[in-house]
Every structure is written in C-alpha cells, then in structure tokens.
Amino acid sequence: MTSAATAKPTLVSLARELGVSRQTVSNALNAPHVVAPETRERVLAAITASGYRPSAVGRALRTRRSMNLAYRLYPAVDGINGAVMDRFLHHLVVQAQRHGYRVTLFDTPSYPAEIDALVEQHQAGLIDACVLTDTHSGDPRPRRLTRAGLPVVAFGRPWGDLESPHAWLDIDGGAGCEEAVAHLRAQGHTRIGFLGWPEGSGAGDDRCSGWARGMAGLDVAGLRVHAEDGVRQGVEATAALLTAGATAVVCVSDSLALGAASRFRSAGRSAADVIGFDDTPVAAALGLSSIAQPVEQAAATLITMTLAVLRGERLSAPHSLLPAHLVLRGHQPLQP
Amino acid sequence: MTSAATAKPTLVSLARELGVSRQTVSNALNAPHVVAPETRERVLAAITASGYRPSAVGRALRTRRSMNLAYRLYPAVDGINGAVMDRFLHHLVVQAQRHGYRVTLFDTPSYPAEIDALVEQHQAGLIDACVLTDTHSGDPRPRRLTRAGLPVVAFGRPWGDLESPHAWLDIDGGAGCEEAVAHLRAQGHTRIGFLGWPEGSGAGDDRCSGWARGMAGLDVAGLRVHAEDGVRQGVEATAALLTAGATAVVCVSDSLALGAASRFRSAGRSAADVIGFDDTPVAAALGLSSIAQPVEQAAATLITMTLAVLRGERLSAPHSLLPAHLVLRGHQPLQP
Numbered sequence: 081m082t083s084a085a086t087a088k089p090t091l092v093s094l095a096r097e098l099g100v101s102r103q104t105v106s107n108a109l110n111a112p113h114v115v116a117p118e119t120r121e122r123v124l125a126a127i128t129a130s131g132y133r134p135s136a137v138g139r140a141l142r143t144r145r146s147m148n149l150a151y152r153l154y155p156a157v158d159g160i161n162g163a164v165m166d167r168f169l170h171h172l173v174v175q176a177q178r179h180g181y182r183v184t185l186f187d188t189p190s191y192p193a194e195i196d197a198l199v200e201q202h203q204a205g206l207i208d209a210c211v212l213t214d215t216h217s218g219d220p221r222p223r224r225l226t227r228a229g230l231p232v233v234a235f236g237r238p239w240g241d242l243e244s245p246h247a248w249l250d251i252d253g254g255a256g257c258e259e260a261v262a263h264l265r266a267q268g269h270t271r272i273g274f275l276g277w278p279e280g281s282g283a284g285d286d287r288c289s290g291w292a293r294g295m296a297g298l299d300v301a302g303l304r305v306h307a308e309d310g311v312r313q314g315v316e317a318t319a320a321l322l323t324a325g326a327t328a329v330v331c332v333s334d335s336l337a338l339g340a341a342s343r344f345r346s347a348g349r350s351a352a353d354v355i356g357f358d359d360t361p362v363a364a365a366l367g368l369s370s371i372a373q374p375v376e377q378a379a380a381t382l383i384t385m386t387l388a389v390l391r392g393e394r395l396s397a398p399h400s401l402l403p404a405h406l407v408l409r410g411h412q413p414l415q416p
Numbered sequence: 417m418t419s420a421a422t423a424k425p426t427l428v429s430l431a432r433e434l435g436v437s438r439q440t441v442s443n444a445l446n447a448p449h450v451v452a453p454e455t456r457e458r459v460l461a462a463i464t465a466s467g468y469r470p471s472a473v474g475r476a477l478r479t480r481r482s483m484n485l486a487y488r489l490y491p492a493v494d495g496i497n498g499a500v501m502d503r504f505l506h507h508l509v510v511q512a513q514r515h516g517y518r519v520t521l522f523d524t525p526s527y528p529a530e531i532d533a534l535v536e537q538h539q540a541g542l543i544d545a546c547v548l549t550d551t552h553s554g555d556p557r558p559r560r561l562t563r564a565g566l567p568v569v570a571f572g573r574p575w576g577d578l579e580s581p582h583a584w585l586d587i588d589g590g591a592g593c594e595e596a597v598a599h600l601r602a603q604g605h606t607r608i609g610f611l612g613w614p615e616g617s618g619a620g621d622d623r624c625s626g627w628a629r630g631m632a633g634l635d636v637a638g639l640r641v642h643a644e645d646g647v648r649q650g651v652e653a654t655a656a657l658l659t660a661g662a663t664a665v666v667c668v669s670d671s672l673a674l675g676a677a678s679r680f681r682s683a684g685r686s687a688a689d690v691i692g693f694d695d696t697p698v699a700a701a702l703g704l705s706s707i708a709q710p711v712e713q714a715a716a717t718l719i720t721m722t723l724a725v726l727r728g729e730r731l732s733a734p735h736s737l738l739p740a741h742l743v744l745r746g747h748q749p750l751q752p
Contacts, residue, residue, distance in 0.1 A: 148520065156503045160697060166502050167492045173521045182542070184484070184520045185509045206518070311701040338701065361496060362698050365647040365674065 098126055149176055149386065150198055150210040153185045160335045161309065164358045164373060165213065168235065171379035172211065179387055183211075195224050202230045209233060209386055215248070217282050222246040233386045235378060239282025242399075247385045249378055249400040253283055253357065254290030256371040256404030257330055260355045261294025263406060264328045269353065273303045273326035275317055275336050287332050287357065307336065314339020328353035334360040334370055341368055352409070359407045367409045374402050434462055485512055485722065486534055486546040489521045496671045497645065500694045500709060501549065504571065507715035508547065515723055519547075531560050538566045545569060545722055551584070553618050558582040567725045569718055575618025578735075583721045585714055585736040589619055589693065590626030592707040592740030593666050596691045597630025599742060600664045605689065609639045609662035611653055611672050623668050623693065643672065650675020664689035670696040670706055677704055688745070695743045705744045714738055 095102045100119065107115045108123035115123070151169065156162050173183045184207065188194040201207045208231065212221055215236035222244045225232045234248040257274075264272050274291040277284035288304065295303075302324030307317035314336035321329055322343070329344075331337035337356025344351050356363050359372035381400055388395050431438045436455065443451045444459035451459070487505065492498050509519045520543065524530040537543045544567065548557055551572030558580045561568045570584040593610075600608050610627040613620035624640065631639075638660030643653035650672035657665055658679070665680075667673035673692025680687050692699050695708035717736055724731050 153506050153509050155506050156499065156697070160701060162502065162697075163492065163499070166498065169521075170489050170491050170523065173489050173523055177522055182520050182522060184518050185505075186513055186518060187506065187509055335701065361492070361498075365496060365671065 094123070094126055098123060144205065146206055146208055147181050148184045148207045149181055150201055150207040151183050151185055152194060152213070153187050154214060155187070157309075160311070160338070160360055160362050161333045161358055163360045163362070164375060168213075168375040168379055171376045172382065175380045175383040176386075179383065181208075181383070181386075191220055195221060195228075198225055198230055199228045202228070208390055211235065211382060211386065215239060215282070217280065222248075231386070231389045233382055233389060235382055237282060237286075237399075245398075247389055247395055247398045249382050249385065249402065251373045251378065251404050252401045253371070253373075253404055254286040254293070256357070256406065257287045257290035258294040259404075259406050260330045260371055261291055263408070264330070264353065264355070265294070267328075267353075269328040270298055271303065271325045271327050272298075273305065273318075273321035273324070273329040275314060275321065275329050275331040275340055276304065276306050277309060277332050278306050284332050291330050309333055309335050311335050311339040311342075315343045318343035322347055322349075328355075330355045330357075332357055334358050334363045334368065337363065337368055337370065338366070341366075355406070364407075364409075369406070369408045371404050372407050373404055378402055430459070430462055434459060480541065482542055482544055483517050484520045484543045485517055486537055486543040487519050487521055488530060488546075488549070489523050490550060491523070493645075496647070496674070496696055496698050497669050497694055499696045499698070500711060504549075504711040504715055507712045508718065511716045511719040512722075515719060517544075517719070517722075527556055531557060531564075534561055534566055535564045538564070544726055547571065547718060547722065551575065551618070553616065558584075567722070569722045569725060571714060571718055573618060573622075573735075581734075583725055583731055583734045585718050585721065585738065587709040587714065587740050588737045589707070589709075589740055590622040590629070592693070592742065593623045593626030594630040595740075595742050596666045596705075596707055597627055599744070600666070600689065600691070601630070603664075603689075605664040606634055607639065607661045607663050608634075609641065609654075609657035609660070609665040611650065611657065611665055611667040611676055612640065612642050613645060613668050614642050620668050627666050645669055645671050647671050647675040647678075651679045654679035658683055658685075664691075666691045666693075668693055670694050670699045670704065673699065673704055673706065674702070677702075691742070700743075700745075703745045705742070707740050708743050709740055710738050 091102050091105045095105045098105070100123065104115060104119065105123055108120045151172065176183050186197055188197050198207070198210050210225065210230060210232055212232060212234040213236060215234050215238055217239040219238065222232050222234060222238050226246050232246040234246060235250070237248060237250045238244040238246070261272055272295065274288055276288045279285060292300070303321065303326055305317045305320050307313040314331065317336070318329065318340040327349070329340050331340055331354065334356035337354050341351035341354040344354055351368065354368065356368050356370040359370040363370040381402070385395060427438050427441045431441045434441070436459065440451060440455065441459055444456045487508065512519050522533055524533050534543070534546050546561065546566060546568055548568060548570040549572060551570050551574055553575040555574065558568050558570060558574050562582050568582040570582060571586070573584060573586045574580040574582070597608055608631065610624055612624045615621060628636070639657065639662055641653045641656050643649040650667065653672070654665065654676040663685070665676050667676055667690065670692035673690050677687035677690045680690055687704065690704065692704050692706040695706040699706040717738070721731060
C-alpha cells in the first residue's frame, strides 16, 4: 500500500519530469491563462498520460475549503428515541455528498471541549462548518462558535435565545402534540394526559405546551406528569395518570409511550389510546401510534442552508420550522 | 466568517512579511536543520507572534496522511438491530480520535459505487483507510480495495473467502448461540428451536451452526425455521416452532426475538425462554434475554489494527474473533 501511494504522480514529480516548476504545472491546471500555450499543452498531455488526479488536499490548500462538515455523534442512550437521530444522520450524509460535502464525526465529553475541538478543526482547515444537534436552553455553542468564525447550522431551536444569529431548523413538536390531542378529542376522549420529560428541556416544554393548547376548554387537573426518559419510567408515571382518570395519553417520546402502553394494557385499556413521539422503528414494529419528525426533509433543508451560509449569503429564512405529523396505528399492538 | 478565514496567517503571508520564501518558512517548521539558525529563530518568533497554526491541510500535503478513515453509513432499516451498529460507530469515532484520526461518512447505493467512491477518495488524498462493515459471502470489496492500494480493515469475516489478505475482526456469534442453547438445556429444555434468517448470510449461518452444535445428541426435527428479519415475521415463524413442540427458541436477531416472545406469550408460554441476538436497547427495555456483541472492544481492536496497517506493519494476528456473551433477563417482559 505504501508503494502504491509513493508511486502516485504529484505536481512535484510531474514538474521534475517535464523540467518546469511546480507552480507551472499548478497554473496549467488552475490558471491556464498565465501559462504559455505550448507549455500548457505539454503539461496537460503529460498529466493525462501519467494518470495524475488533482489532489483534493492540494485543492483544499488552494481554495481553503475542506468540503467537510463536522457532526458530533452522541453516545447511544436507550436506542429507542436515538433511532430518529441515526436516520437524520444518514440523510444528512446523503444530502451533503450530493453537493460534494462529507460529514466527519467526532465526540467530546463536554461543551467546552466540543467548542474547542470545533474551533481547532476549523482553524486547522479540516472542516468548513458544523451541524449542531441537541440544542437546549442556555446552550453556549451557537454564539461562541459563530464568534470564533465557524459557520454554524443547527438542527434544533436555540431555546431561550431565539435571536441568535446562526441558521437553524427545527420541527414543530408542539403543533404535533396539539394535533394528537385533537385526534383523541375527536375519538371522544376528554381526560387526555401528557407524559413529559422533567421541565426545562426546550423540546419537551414545547411539546407540553402543544398538549396544553389542544386541551383548551377542558379540565387538565392531574393530567400532566413528568418523568425521566425510559420505558420503565413510562410504566410508573402512567399509574398517576390513570389515577387522575386519564383515558388516553400523549407522550413526549416513544420510550415513555412504550411504558404507557404497557401500563394501559395491564389496566385493561387499549394501547391504541397512547401516542408517542418520533415514530421510531420500535413504535412501528410494535404497532404504537406516534408523532413523526420529517427527518429527511430536515436534513435536505439543513444542507441547503449550510451551502448558502458557506457562500456567505444572507439567508432570507435563516430559521425554519417544519411540521410534524401524526402516524396512527389502529391495530392491536404486539405483546412482547 | 469569510473575513476571519482570510485574516488567518498562512505560510505565504508569513513568508511575505519576513521577506523569505514560503519554502523557508515551511523548512523552519518541518526541516529545521536545513535553515540557517538565525533565519530559523526569526521565522519561529514571527510564527509565535502571529498565532499561525500549521494547517492540517498543509500537513496532509506534506505527509500524505489525511488522518481520515472512511465508513459507509447504511440506511437505517428497522432501528432495532441497527442500534448495535450505531453503538459500534460511536465507539469507533471515540477510539479513532484518541489516535488523531477522524471518521468520515459516506453512502452509496451499490458495491461497485462504494468501491469507486473509496478508491477515488483515497486517490484524492481524502482518506487513509476504510473500515468495512456488513461483510457477506461473495463480498467483492476487501480484495478489490486492497488491490487498489487502499488499506482495508473489516468488522465482519470475509465469509467464504477466509484467506483474503486484509485485516478483519468479528464476533463469534456461533459460540454465543451455542452458549444460549447450553443455558436452555440446563433449564431442562430439550425442544429448543432456532429462528434464523434465510440461508446464505454468513453471520446468520454461523449462528445457526452454533445452535446445531449446542443441540448435539437431541432430535432437531422441525426445530429450525428461517424468516426475513422483522418483528411480525418473528411472530409468524414462531407458530411453526410451537407446532414442532419447541419450548424455547434462540433467535438470530432481537427483531425476530421480539416477535417470538409475543407469540410465546399468546400461547401461554414464558417469554423468558426466548433468547435474541445483539442485546439491543429494545431488548433491554422490554426485558428480553439476548446474546451481546462486545462492540466497544471490537471498535478499539479495529482501530489498533488500522493503525498497524497504516504503519505498514505485518500484523501477527490480522484476524480476530471476539467472544459474544449471553445477557439473561429473568423478569417478566413488559407488554407494550
């Protein structure tokens, strides 16, 4: 392998062979008007004969473009909700490479380390921009990275800092939950619970407020409970909702919804009255209804935004909110 | 952002400022013995004062090392079994960056396109090596890529071509299934079914042969069934196993095991007698027993192998088979 690499013709070896300078070879390729026509022909003929391919590294040095986007890959947590980000990442890779960009992964244990790593990679010319995910209230990354000159595009709102100058895109989870409540009300339910994450997460609070809007005009006493994410936590938290007389529940995640569905069945109720969030493959496999995020469209739009930012354009719509939609599964869920 | 990029000092701007050639600045950094001591001091002082950082791109051009490893990110399929590869990828990223390497993603619709993309990226100097996954019988990639001079390290055996010269690592799934059967026999089961993928997949056939070894001395008539991967397929295929008198079942995947567990419960049997494969987060959340792959260890070992290959070393153990282990979950699975 080493020998194959050494044998590859380079600007330098071509120049030596032709008895011209490295710069002349480079000019023949990149600035042909400054090279005498006969020299140019001779260089190009030698290049064709040699099988030389202009190196992407050399191009990066000339253009100061690495054609790389940085993406922090978080550790897998429960593998249920995480599936939606895995699908997003795949679409991001496909959309990026349609435009000649690649997605390069990294991970760090903390925000200061993440910011340092990104700034360092950018200064070293390894990345052109970064795609941030998992934004939350008080997230220092968008402003600090923008200040350091690194183009930032985020999948997720800058919760609590909606005036941040960076480009972002998010899914309107609140509207999705409102739609889920409207569906359940149309089925005749009036005691519709909300099973959310602990208060303070931007996405979770947004979904909760959508539920609250959907419940307008109804008594909601005891119908809102919060729990750490997880299937078993969903089972436990749903007990309180049943005590409060809930006959249906909208959940902030499919993990919690799996637990809620299990508790509903134990109580002799139908799991069809439980709606999760993210339309994960597990929800699909087990027959649970869920609110879906359009991750393919999100990835395509984010890449379009990234390209515009990299061209230095002022985006007419630097922020975008895509609609979520309800996926109903009427059939009886499986009983693993 | 553009202005910040333009303001960054470069070898060229430093050379201009100091009235020396670009090569002299480069030599002061990379080949100090060829530069006069006073010039060297002057250049290094200017570099320190300017905040110049040697560009990774420039370094890549000098060293012909991109410090990038290519990894094909396959589209998410059912999100249950896929979770194990997501965990593997995260560990691969973390292990690679411990050694200064980054993992860059791509995807292609086919093998010829994958091979072309990898060779092109390698020739353009964008990647130093690739980590292949999803190897299977007749997989053309390892030999073709090796022949094209691209260092290849694979997570997965070269099924049917174990003499292929590339480095690979795999998990001993067959031994894992054998252990699962031994556990069930120790519980008193003698009619232990195997629910596998259609014959012809290397990993699936290997797991099946482990089950067959474990069943030595027992009648296995009717106890082996095959199905496409999926929860519903698992439900259907398990009916045939129950008809054949199976009282327990080892499954080639957690997706199939979820279906098998559901069918077992419908038949009044305990889902604790169903064992899946991959110990996915879904199996953990739902309380199913499963055979686990040590993906963190696999990623660390693969990166060690990759570094050795890149150093041009002849590996004393170019192939490695790590043990799988059985994760037992005694409690009653949830009923979503």
